[in-house]
Amino acid sequence: MARTLDDLAELSGVSRATVSRVINGGAVSPETRQKVLDVLETTSYRPNLAARNLASGKSGVVGVVMHVAAQLTFSDNYFAGLLTGICDSLTESAAGMMLWLGNRTKEETLDQILSMGMLDGIIVTADTIDDPLVDGLRSSGVPSVLIGHRRADSDASYVDIDNEAAGEAIADHLIGLGRQRIGHITGRRDSVSSRDRKTGYRRALRRANLPTEGLIIEGDYTAEGGYKAATSLIEAKVDAIFCASDNTAAGALDAIRNAGLRVPDDVALAGFDDLAFASELAPPLTTMRQDIQGIGQEAARNLLTLLDRPEGGPRRVLLPTELVIRQSTVGGLSG
Amino acid sequence: MARTLDDLAELSGVSRATVSRVINGGAVSPETRQKVLDVLETTSYRPNLAARNLASGKSGVVGVVMHVAAQLTFSDNYFAGLLTGICDSLTESAAGMMLWLGNRTKEETLDQILSMGMLDGIIVTADTIDDPLVDGLRSSGVPSVLIGHRRADSDASYVDIDNEAAGEAIADHLIGLGRQRIGHITGRRDSVSSRDRKTGYRRALRRANLPTEGLIIEGDYTAEGGYKAATSLIEAKVDAIFCASDNTAAGALDAIRNAGLRVPDDVALAGFDDLAFASELAPPLTTMRQDIQGIGQEAARNLLTLLDRPEGGPRRVLLPTELVIRQSTVGGLSG
DNA sequence: TGTATGTTTGAGAGCGCTCTCAGAGGAGGA
DNA sequence: TCCTCCTCTGAGAGCGCTCTCAAACATACA
Numbered sequence: 001m002a003r004t005l006d007d008l009a010e011l012s013g014v015s016r017a018t019v020s021r022v023i024n025g026g027a028v029s030p031e032t033r034q035k036v037l038d039v040l041e042t043t044s045y046r047p048n049l050a051a052r053n054l055a056s057g058k059s060g061v062v063g064v065v066m067h068v069a070a071q072l073t074f075s076d077n078y079f080a081g082l083l084t085g086i087c088d089s090l091t092e093s094a095a096g097m098m099l100w101l102g103n104r105t106k107e108e109t110l111d112q113i114l115s116m117g118m119l120d121g122i123i124v125t126a127d128t129i130d131d132p133l134v135d136g137l138r139s140s141g142v143p144s145v146l147i148g149h150r151r152a153d154s155d156a157s158y159v160d161i162d163n164e165a166a167g168e169a170i171a172d173h174l175i176g177l178g179r180q181r182i183g184h185i186t187g188r189r190d191s192v193s194s195r196d197r198k199t200g201y202r203r204a205l206r207r208a209n210l211p212t213e214g215l216i217i218e219g220d221y222t223a224e225g226g227y228k229a230a231t232s233l234i235e236a237k238v239d240a241i242f243c244a245s246d247n248t249a250a251g252a253l254d255a256i257r258n259a260g261l262r263v264p265d266d267v268a269l270a271g272f273d274d275l276a277f278a279s280e281l282a283p284p285l286t287t288m289r290q291d292i293q294g295i296g297q298e299a300a301r302n303l304l305t306l307l308d309r310p311e312g313g314p315r316r317v318l319l320p321t322e323l324v325i326r327q328s329t330v331g332g333l334s335g
Numbered sequence: 336m337a338r339t340l341d342d343l344a345e346l347s348g349v350s351r352a353t354v355s356r357v358i359n360g361g362a363v364s365p366e367t368r369q370k371v372l373d374v375l376e377t378t379s380y381r382p383n384l385a386a387r388n389l390a391s392g393k394s395g396v397v398g399v400v401m402h403v404a405a406q407l408t409f410s411d412n413y414f415a416g417l418l419t420g421i422c423d424s425l426t427e428s429a430a431g432m433m434l435w436l437g438n439r440t441k442e443e444t445l446d447q448i449l450s451m452g453m454l455d456g457i458i459v460t461a462d463t464i465d466d467p468l469v470d471g472l473r474s475s476g477v478p479s480v481l482i483g484h485r486r487a488d489s490d491a492s493y494v495d496i497d498n499e500a501a502g503e504a505i506a507d508h509l510i511g512l513g514r515q516r517i518g519h520i521t522g523r524r525d526s527v528s529s530r531d532r533k534t535g536y537r538r539a540l541r542r543a544n545l546p547t548e549g550l551i552i553e554g555d556y557t558a559e560g561g562y563k564a565a566t567s568l569i570e571a572k573v574d575a576i577f578c579a580s581d582n583t584a585a586g587a588l589d590a591i592r593n594a595g596l597r598v599p600d601d602v603a604l605a606g607f608d609d610l611a612f613a614s615e616l617a618p619p620l621t622t623m624r625q626d627i628q629g630i631g632q633e634a635a636r637n638l639l640t641l642l643d644r645p646e647g648g649p650r651r652v653l654l655p656t657e658l659v660i661r662q663s664t665v666g667g668l669s670g
Numbered sequence: 671t672g673t674a675t676g677t678t679t680g681a682g683a684g685c686g687c688t689c690t691c692a693g694a695g696g697a698g699g700a
Numbered sequence: 701t702c703c704t705c706c707t708c709t710g711a712g713a714g715c716g717c718t719c720t721c722a723a724a725c726a727t728a729c730a
Contacts, residue, residue, distance in 0.1 A: 004686055015710045029708060049453040050388035051686035054715045091438045096451060099434050103426045116431060118384040339716055350680045355718065364678060386716030389685045
């Protein structure tokens with residue numbers, strides 16, 4: 001059983017260098033190549049990654065960092081979708097992946113990642129306004145792709161959506177419906193996407209000369225937060241609510257119902273994400289679809305390309321979103 | 336900036352071997368050790384893992400394999416809990432982790448894992464009766480710890496619960512309540528845990544001389560499966576249902592309600608897992624608590640110990656479960 | 671003083687691979 | 701025929717670390 005390149009070389013009667021060329025695609029004459037391939041075939045040879053890594057300086061492994069509470073990573077479908085997409089692309093390219101969740105402080109996580117010293121590149125979620133982990137990763141020099149980005153990251157490689165435009169589009173939709181008091185439940189306070197969606201919402205309402213005072217309530221992307229925030233918006237006599245996430249909208253829907261109001265007749269309701277359950281709510285939820293899994297895939301592809309051709313400079317991608325109109329804002333729709 | 340052991344050696348005026356001893360805990364005189372530690376302090380030295388791996392044959396990275404649909408891995412709290420626990424233990428020991436989900440066929444996954452050739456050990460979920468992935472991993476010789484186990488795995492290292500005893504205990508509870516027609520909704524057909532829980536249920540009912548004919552319906556651990564199965568059990572006039580998972584029970588609860596029956600008055604309902612939502616159902620669900628996160632932690636710890644002392648032989652752990660009685664079986668309970 | 675025993679250290683041989691460099695051999699032009 | 705140019709191949713030098721082995725020195729005992 002051949003175990004090393006030297007074994008293979010001996011078996012095929014060529015040098016180690018030539019076997020290496022065959023495996024890694026160097027210039028080899030057809031006959032020699034075939035000879036080696038034959039031996040390779042009959043020999044369950046597996047290159048030793050550590051040796052390859054040591055010699056080449058590459059490991060074929062990328063790090064994925066989602067520094068949110070571990071429990072959340074898996075229960076919130078947003079992160080689940082992201083990870084699924086990333087896994088997908090990486091598997092396709094036979095790249096390995098190491099995962100870091102929020103089990104430790106950001107400092108510890110950063111330290112651990114850097115001391116691995118073995119990662120070709122890193123994918124990291126960057127939706128927090130002030131994030132030492134992202135800063136540390138970026139300044140470490142390890143090639144990275146961010147999912148989401150702050151202003152400070154505008155010269156980094158990232159995959160994101162245009163949250164401002166999306167927020168504005170949803171608000172415009174509600175405005176177009178003739179609603180006059182349109183409330184907004186934001187996402188987490190320290191979240192970039194939340195802030196941008198709010199900015200978009202504000203811009204739309206200002207342009208339409210509609211009030212926003214007292215109509216913006218802070219949420220946290222969860223259903224519970226949505227319920228609470230919606231309760232105070234109802235007191236403020238809104239006739240529409242734009243929630244920064246579908247989860248939030250699900251909570252808000254409960255609150256509206258419990259207040260004895262009808263959706264959309266009394267209050268039109270819109271979410272963000274278009275998670276699977278959005279279309280199954282009663283009534284089905286108008287929302288901004290983002291292809292979460294696609295974002296994950298793109299991030300991984302992006303990183304792999306970056307590793308392949310570092311000279312290409314930072315790679316920035318904005319993925320499209322799509323307004324999905326359902327009965328929670330437009331009652332008369334069929335389906 | 337010192338980058339290699341040789342640099343450090345030069346800086347501290349000793350040999351590379353001595354620096355290595357200080358770092359890895361060999362015998363070094365106090366003065367020499369201090370000298371080296373001082374240099375280490377002022378020098379942001381990070382050992383090169385590839386080199387270390389190559390020289391020592393160890394990588395400090397373990398593989399985690401959960402070959403279920405990726406989407407499921409994250410939406411089902413069972414797997415989420417498992418992963419959280421594993422991450423926890425591994426992080427504690429500063430061990431790296433690589434994750435494989437069900438993005439590819441089992442054969443491809445197996446191949447990819449083995450060709451990594453860099454994993455010190457593997458943690459793999461083994462709840463499927465006939466699983467080439469688990470078989471392949473076990474026969475590969477890479478130290479592994481299974482989560483769950485088949486009969487064929489009785490000589491492997493694993494962490495599991497006693498599903499038979501647990502199933503029997505739940506059934507006994509329902510019997511003790513005086514229920515006469517106790518139905519059972521199983522888990523996935525090819526699942527070991529499902530089969531064992533059913534065996535336990537059967538044993539209890541046989542001992543109590545109660546019928547099981549027509550009262551065992553196949554489910555799949557999901558709420559949808561539970562709804563469907565419960566519907567036919569209701570037609571079979573059961574007065575109690577033991578579901579193989581909480582998710583299943585949630586679906587069954589809907590079905591029972593939709594049939595206009597009351598829980599527990601008409602039909603007592605029990606689940607399995609004690610997921611977070613079990614206590615929030617109306618009525619709160621009687622269920623068998625298993626410490627899912629604890630199982631994950633134990634699996635990781637188990638593997639690390641195994642790697643440390645391979646001579647110890649396989650390490651088998653059965654974690655306890657606990658019957659949690661709530662109003663879905665005993666109506667009069669407070670809370 | 672000589673011998674046995676123990677402690678601390680350095681030299682150096684790998685681990686298995688990649689990659690450079692130069693040599694061997696063949697083709698083509700003068 | 702000789703020289704140049706190109707293609708293919710092998711030798712060998714690392715990559716940074718671990719670990720064995722033996723040397724050097726210290727200590728203890730007879």
